[in-house]
Structures are given as structure tokens and as C-alpha cells.
Amino acid sequence: MTINGQVEAVFVVRQGPSVTAFVDRCPHVGAPLEMEPDHFLDLSKTEILCSLHGARFDPATGLCRLGPCKGRSLVAVPVSIEDGMVVAPE
Numbered sequence: 001m002t003i004n005g006q007v008e009a010v011f012v013v014r015q016g017p018s019v020t021a022f023v024d025r026c027p028h029v030g031a032p033l034e035m036e037p038d039h040f041l042d043l044s045k046t047e048i049l050c051s052l053h054g055a056r057f058d059p060a061t062g063l064c065r066l067g068p069c070k071g072r073s074l075v076a077v078p079v080s081i082e083d084g085m086v087v088a089p090e
């Protein structure tokens, strides 16, 4: 996805009826959060986990709850569900 003229990897978190999406870049040092292909959540599946230094983020808001970037947020991407599919703006 292109955001502000830059190509960014984006991931989607779906929890029940809720869906959120974020740029795959940690606000700490800009590393990708993805631990393994398509795995972004911790074992309890309640927080997004950064693969590099273990920061933990609220999957509803992207706010870092714990770690070196506590209080900073992931870049949110607006998404919606239309006809059962996750849709993002172009």
C-alpha cells in the first residue's frame, strides 16, 4: 500500500467483528513487527508484539502499552468490512 508516497507493508488484525490495520513498522526504530509470516499477535492473541524488542501494542488502537516505545502508536490504516471482505482505501 502507498502511504504518503511511500510503499508500506500493512497488516490487518481481526478480533471478532472488529478489524483494524496498521503499517508494519514499529515506532521504536522502524523495524517490521512481523515475527513469522502472518503472525503479529502474542501467544494470548490480545496484543500485537514487535519481533525486535518485544514492544506490545493494543490491537484496537495501535498504542504501545509496554516496551521501549510505550505511549507511541503504530500508524493506523483505515479499513472497513464490505460484503465480508476487508477493504482499504487506495
Ligand code: FES
Pocket (backbone or CB within 6 Å): 026, 027, 028, 029, 030, 031, 050, 051, 052, 053, 054, 055, 067, 068, 069
Ligand atoms: S523495534 Fe519494536 S520494540 Fe524496538
